[in-house]
Amino acid sequence: MEVEDKTNDEIPENLKRLVRIMLRAFYSFEHCLIIDILIRNRCIKEEDLISLSKFDKKQLRAILATIKMEKILKSKTLAEPTPGAEADENGVVPKTKYLYYFINYRTTINIIKFKLHKMREKIESQERDNSNRASFICPMCKNTYTDLQVDQLLDPMSGKLFCCYCRTEVEEDASAGPKTDSRTVLAKFNTQIAPIYDALRETENIEFTPTMTDPFPSFVHYLHSDRDDDVFVGSDGRVTRKTDKQQNDDNWRGGAGRPGFSDDINIIIDHEDKVKETKVAKEQPSWLVNSTVVKKDEDYMADFETENTFKPVRLETEMEDIDDLLRTTEQPAIVKPKPVNPRAQKDPIEESSEDEFIDSEALTVQGKEYSYEDISEDPSLVEKMTEAEQNAYQEYMTQQMAYM
Ligand SMILES: [Zn+2]
Numbered sequence: 001m002e003v004e005d006k007t008n009d010e011i012p013e014n015l016k017r018l019v020r021i022m023l024r025a026f027y028s029f030e031h032c033l034i035i036d037i038l039i040r041n042r043c044i045k046e047e048d049l050i051s052l053s054k055f056d057k058k059q060l061r062a063i064l065a066t067i068k069m070e071k072i073l074k075s076k077t078l079a080e081p082t083p084g085a086e087a088d089e090n091g092v093v094p095k096t097k098y099l100y101y102f103i104n105y106r107t108t109i110n111i112i113k114f115k116l117h118k119m120r121e122k123i124e125s126q127e128r129d130n131s132n133r134a135s136f137i138c139p140m141c142k143n144t145y146t147d148l149q150v151d152q153l154l155d156p157m158s159g160k161l162f163c164c165y166c167r168t169e170v171e172e173d174a175s176a177g178p179k180t181d182s183r184t185v186l187a188k189f190n191t192q193i194a195p196i197y198d199a200l201r202e203t204e205n206i207e208f209t210p211t212m213t214d215p216f217p218s219f220v221h222y223l224h225s226d227r228d229d230d231v232f233v234g235s236d237g238r239v240t241r242k243t244d245k246q247q248n249d250d251n252w253r254g255g256a257g258r259p260g261f262s263d264d265i266n267i268i269i270d271h272e273d274k275v276k277e278t279k280v281a282k283e284q285p286s287w288l289v290n291s292t293v294v295k296k297d298e299d300y301m302a303d304f305e306t307e308n309t310f311k312p313v314r315l316e317t318e319m320e321d322i323d324d325l326l327r328t329t330e331q332p333a334i335v336k337p338k339p340v341n342p343r344a345q346k347d348p349i350e351e352s353s354e355d356e357f358i359d360s361e362a363l364t365v366q367g368k369e370y371s372y373e374d375i376s377e378d379p380s381l382v383e384k385m386t387e388a389e390q391n392a393y394q395e396y397m398t399q400q401m402a403y404m
Pocket residue numbers: 138139140141142143163164165166167168
């Protein structure tokens with residue numbers, strides 16, 4: 001039986017529940033399956049995910065592509081000592097890069113809000129269209145009238161409706177189609193989506209710790225309990241087995257396997273939350289009006305410094321992407337491209353220079369890995385690419401453009 005990963009303890013149950021509900025509402029069965037594994041195992045090696053899900057690598061990546069594009073899923077590459085490899089004469093152990101996946105819970109909350117907002121917007125615009133639609137037509141001059149103009153047409157003596165121009169009696173416009181009451185649709189939407197709204201409200205005041213936004217690799221007991229060569233690179237760059245690790249640098253997760261935060265650690269995500277820690281439920285919940293997370297990186301730093309409770313700090317730049325997305329849909333004219341910088345997300349906690357964070361599959365030129373910046377600074381690299389590499393590069397560019 002699969003043992004649920006202890007690193008998962010710091011993710012609140014209601015947040016996990018929200019992600020599960022959301023996936024079932026908006027995504028395919030395959031996505032639900034993968035996310036379910038990722039909810040149980042906070043940060044999972046691609047090979048382990050393949051073993052658990054029973055998809056092959058190609059299938060898995062195709063499924064992951066959607067949720068990765070929507071920033072629900074994040075990945076990172078970690079270099080780990082190659083299993084079974086011996087150190088060379090200089091004491092250097094050969095390393096292999098592994099791809100890890102984890103759920104980006106913070107972005108997911110915003111994704112859900114965004115989706116619900118768009119759905120509501122669509123229903124409301126349908127409602128507007130309905131009320132502006134012509135419902136009467138003059139058989140003579142073909143003038144059309146909406147429901148709201150009936151007062152101009154009504155002849156109080158006969159009680160009939162006559163055309164303003166030619167005084168012919170107007171007819172109901174059958175071409176306008178059957179009218180669905182959009183208020184019913186909106187009410188139905190509110191009812192059906194209520195569980196997600198409730199779950200969202202419960203997760204409103206969650207404070208995200210650095211390990212919640214960028215977790216350490218999970219140890220999948222179910223797969224590796226009888227294997228000794230599975231190692232993990234700790235936060236200090238030391239290579240340890242999971243069992244050692246939990247005793248040493250596992251403060252964030254609680255050494256005894258409980259969510260063991262000490263009381264003085266207080267991470268402020270939003271100024272509003274700081275002022276009123278316990279929000280009372282209002283008529284119009286504030287998450288409908290405001291995003292829970294709208295802050296500049298400097299503000300994060302300022303908060304952390306004044307609180308002076310712990311360092312280092314993990315900076316999340318990508319939240320702005322979602323806010324940008326929201327803003328872009330409101331005002332399509334002011335679209336400002338953001339510089340794409342996967343390394344900006346590099347975690348300051350990770351002291352080890354071996355650990356490389358990339359947000360997508362590695363870009364290569366003639367088999368050698370390059371970062372996106374390297375390639376964009378040196379266009380000649382693109383010409384040296386093989387056809388497959390150029391395609392991968394194009395695909396990466398297209399994905400990046402999709403977020404702007
Ligand atoms: Zn007429």
